[in-house]
Amino acid sequence: MNTYVALCAIGAEKILGNELKLLGYKLESNAPGRVSFFGDEDALYRVNYCVRTSDRIYLQMAKYRADNFDALFDGCYAVCWQDYLKKDSRVIVDKVRCHRSKLNSEHTVQKMIHKAIYSKLGDVWHIHNLPESGNECDIRVYIEQDTVTILLDTSGEALHKRGYRTNGGEAPLRETTAAILLQEMMWRRKTPLHDPFCGSGTIPIEACLYAHNVAPGLGRHFAYENLAIYNQQKALEIKKIEASKIRTDVECRITGSDINPEAVERAKLNAEHACVTAGRALQLIDISYHIERPEFVVSDFADLKAPYDEGNLICNPPYGERLGDEEEALSLYKQMNSLFTDFPDWKIGVITSQSKFLECINKKVESKKNIKAGNLDTVFYIFGDK
Numbered sequence: 001m002n003t004y005v006a007l008c009a010i011g012a013e014k015i016l017g018n019e020l021k022l023l024g025y026k027l028e029s030n031a032p033g034r035v036s037f038f039g040d041e042d043a044l045y046r047v048n049y050c051v052r053t054s055d056r057i058y059l060q061m062a063k064y065r066a067d068n069f070d071a072l073f074d075g076c077y078a079v080c081w082q083d084y085l086k087k088d089s090r091v092i093v094d095k096v097r098c099h100r101s102k103l104n105s106e107h108t109v110q111k112m113i114h115k116a117i118y119s120k121l122g123d124v125w126h127i128h129n130l131p132e133s134g135n136e137c138d139i140r141v142y143i144e145q146d147t148v149t150i151l152l153d154t155s156g157e158a159l160h161k162r163g164y165r166t167n168g169g170e171a172p173l174r175e176t177t178a179a180i181l182l183q184e185m186m187w188r189r190k191t192p193l194h195d196p197f198c199g200s201g202t203i204p205i206e207a208c209l210y211a212h213n214v215a216p217g218l219g220r221h222f223a224y225e226n227l228a229i230y231n232q233q234k235a236l237e238i239k240k241i242e243a244s245k246i247r248t249d250v251e252c253r254i255t256g257s258d259i260n261p262e263a264v265e266r267a268k269l270n271a272e273h274a275c276v277t278a279g280r281a282l283q284l285i286d287i288s289y290h291i292e293r294p295e296f297v298v299s300d301f302a303d304l305k306a307p308y309d310e311g312n313l314i315c316n317p318p319y320g321e322r323l324g325d326e327e328e329a330l331s332l333y334k335q336m337n338s339l340f341t342d343f344p345d346w347k348i349g350v351i352t353s354q355s356k357f358l359e360c361i362n363k364k365v366e367s368k369k370n371i372k373a374g375n376l377d378t379v380f381y382i383f384g385d386k
Contacts, residue, residue: 001038005037005060008034023046041231062149066143088130117139153223156222157220159216162175164274166273189252193312196315198296236284246281306345317333361381
């Protein structure tokens, strides 16, 4: 049994933990922005394929006490790195975080961990100078209260990069953040869903993947493919198992709109890529099925009317983060009051980083959740349907 660490947006730890538990894994602990859990060797592949709300999956290589650099080196050297890395692997200690510990020089910790790994590999393989000509393998280190945790990246590119979005346009919402919003909203596949500021279509596309139970990582590659422990046959076997779980018996009412015609075309193209990828996964198990694409139309949000009596409206309106845009954003928020009139019995969710949003919208909020979306401190506001 291995220990894995899943990273997520700060504020989404509970949602990620619930997702991991639904996948059948036992949680160990959590900290801001990360959740530790136990999993077998199959979890290496399955979690990377399936998890929707995590940004990256790490394999925990070591966890030990160290209040000096000798202990730091020895603990890292004790790891059987030769079982995980290849002789030409290029090891990168990409991030170090020290908190309330005697070892607080992140740069020195970075150099010491790097030295310990190469010292171990060189001693085991009797090589003085490793070639470092192969693929990059990233290491992350946390030192908290003199406890060192060393992690090996198994994902590679961040997991929000599903592979279907060729062009996100301006200020695109991360796919993982969209998945978090859907869970915060407790959206269900039978409930109509609309995004009136759809941009590149991320929220409707993530809803479509969720509704059809399409594992979001089925169409991409992962860093574990560059590790010595990679079992290609096992990875394909698990991929086929997850493909067999795709729902082909559901009807969804998922739509999006945007005032920008170019954005709508991008959303349609991205949705096509996502659904084609799902179709290719089904072909692995000899099933031919056309997954229904979300519907996108060009429209100003002020011209919209609820197509159904009840539903969920989730959106990511412009934040006005750039200089000169804030006044326009605040004016837009005031105009958004029309959505509450035009979608009277719908539950409405809005994510924004604007502190004046509630003042502009002037509506009673049912709940709000702080979420660190990328580099932005955002809040997801949910307004009730009554």
